[in-house]
Amino acid sequence: MPQTVVVKIGTSSLTSAETGYLALSTIAALVEVLSQLRQQGHDVILVSSGAVGIGCSRLGITERPRTISMKQAVAAVGQGRLMRVYDDLFTSLQQPIAQVLLTRSDLVQRSRYVNAYRTFRQLLRLGVVPIVNENDTLAVDELKFGDNDTLSALVASLVGANWLFLLTDVDRLYSADPRYNPDAKPILLVDKMEQLAELNVEAGDRGSNWGTGGMVTKIAAARIATTAGIRTVITEGRSPQNILKILAGEQLGTQFEPDLQPFNARQRWIAHSLVxxxxxxxxxxxxxxxxxxxxxxxxxxxxxxxxxxxxxxxxxxxxxxxxxxxxxxxxxxxxxxxxxxxxxxxxxxxxxxxxxxxxxxxxxxxxxxxxxxxxx
Missing domain, CATH: 2.30.130.10 (PUA domain)
Known part of the structure; x- marks a missing residue:
């Protein structure tokens, strides 16, 4: 049965931690998986980070910009390069794509929120894969999503998706950061968000050198998505094939069960899109x-x-x-x-x-x- 699938991939999965260069093999594998999903009849939206990291690499900058103006300038350089890579790879598989750059204000005003919904729906009807990123070049601090985990959850909520996949640099959610705590225990299924408190989950906010979020932003995104009735999965970005396996019923990553009584469209707008x-x-x-x-x-x-x-x-x-x-x-x-x-x-x-x-x-x-x- 055709479903709407939103996939978010972070900078840590798109680039090499050592060099900051694009991880082309990962991106190619992701493009292949998403094209396969389209061929199976699913609607697919990709929320992609990476513009700032790629812009820095292009300009020879060795650390993430700290000022908003510098970040916006670097994102403007990187976004074009990122889309060029995606377009070349998707075109080789005969899959059309579209670039969609959003700011928070696009979802705050009700008329613009509805218009964004109609645009996404029309693109999906045309068989296009929209590639979404925050419009870093224009966004101001008060109206920023803050991270693409939140953005992906809001987009999934907007279009009424069935699945949200958060691809990251660990294979699933753990009770603590496994990179720093050897006693961290894997969590395979979250029935209710309150369960995380009971399990004493330590959700760190440390992302990669180039990313903006850690596990805490992914849990926040899962909270938004599950209240909208969307099944959410945290899984490893370096293995995009996991998406196909999970959709086929395999138990990989960490899955968050959707709420049995999700918010309706207007409630979702009030709860999550408005500031x-x-x-x-x-x-x-x-x-x-x-x-x-x-x-x-x-x-x-x-x-x-x-x-x-x-x-x-x-x-x-x-x-x-x-x-x-x-x-x-x-x-x-x-x-x-x-x-x-x-x-x-x-x-x-x-x-x-x-x-x-x-x-x-x-x-x-x-x-x-x-x-x-x-x-x-």
């Missing part, structure tokens, strides 16, 4: 009403307002300890909320001088954060 502009702290009654009774948020339950935002911006809803319980689209600006917080809805017209919405965050525009326990 919260502020926080609302709630009393115990409001927390219970939202988490257990499925209610909307009313002004009476708000104890504190943090940040500056406008109506229809995304905000985090937090309990008294500051723990995030939900995210949602707010019906009032931070200025107005400072005036009406703690008051009954019937008092709002008198306080503000106009008849606003009865709810501060309506239930339809609200998503619980892991059943009200942690960040989405």
């Amino acid at each position: 919260p502009a502020g926080k609302l702290y709630l009393d115990h009654g409001a927390v219970n009403a939202i988490c257990r009774a499925g209610k909307s948020l009313l002004a009476a339950g708000i104890t504190e307002v943090e940040g500056e935002f406008q109506s229809q911006d995304a905000v985090q809803l937090c309990d008294g300890t500051g723990q995030e319980i939900a995210r949602g689209l707010v019906n009032y600006s931070s200025l107005d909320l400072q005036k009406i917080r703690g008051h009954h809805s019937d008092d709002i017209p008198k306080i503000l001088g106009y008849a606003g919405a009865e709810t501060v965050v309506h239930r339809d525009n609200l998503v619980l954060s892991n059943a009200g326990a942690g960040t989405p």
Whole structure:
């Protein structure tokens, strides 16, 4: 049965750790596997890192740039070279590709989010393999994905993928980094994300010399993908053939089971694509009403307002300890909320001088954060 497969490959798998040059044999093997998947009728999207590393190699720079302007300039040099390599290899197998460069703002605005979805769907209908990367040349810090693990999970969520493969420099998830801890134990299956806490998993944030993420970003990506109903796999990037074996039923790498009741498309957009502009702290009654009774948020339950935002911006809803319980689209600006917080809805017209919405965050525009326990 045809499925939608998103594959993310990191810089550590694409390049040689010693030289920074492209690992051409790995890239060729990956291209062959993805072309094979297309021939089997699957829709395939590749999220590829590597532009900064390749740009540095091209320019003779021996360490990863530290300033945003330098990184953007180097990425601009490397991205063209990276796509040239992919295009040559995919063309040899008669497989058309497309370059898609995204910034966070492409997913924040609802109209652009929907447009991105339509573009991906049209490319897949045409039998094209979209190759996605963050638009490093233009992205600003506040609207960066931060790493391609997150980007790949958001793309998989956007298109409603069946599988997300995170290809990295280790063969699976371990209880600690096996490169530094000889007692690290392999983890083959994660039924629920809470299981990782029970197993005392130490998810380090150390990537390679050229990469931006460690295992912590892959776990965060798996969290995003599984809440969207996407089965997620961490496996070795130097062995792309593992993708075919896993799809055929072999137990390789670490697999994360998808949630049985995944978010719908609008919930996924609110939970993962939007960047919260502020926080609302709630009393115990409001927390219970939202988490257990499925209610909307009313002004009476708000104890504190943090940040500056406008109506229809995304905000985090937090309990008294500051723990995030939900995210949602707010019906009032931070200025107005400072005036009406703690008051009954019937008092709002008198306080503000106009008849606003009865709810501060309506239930339809609200998503619980892991059943009200942690960040989405």
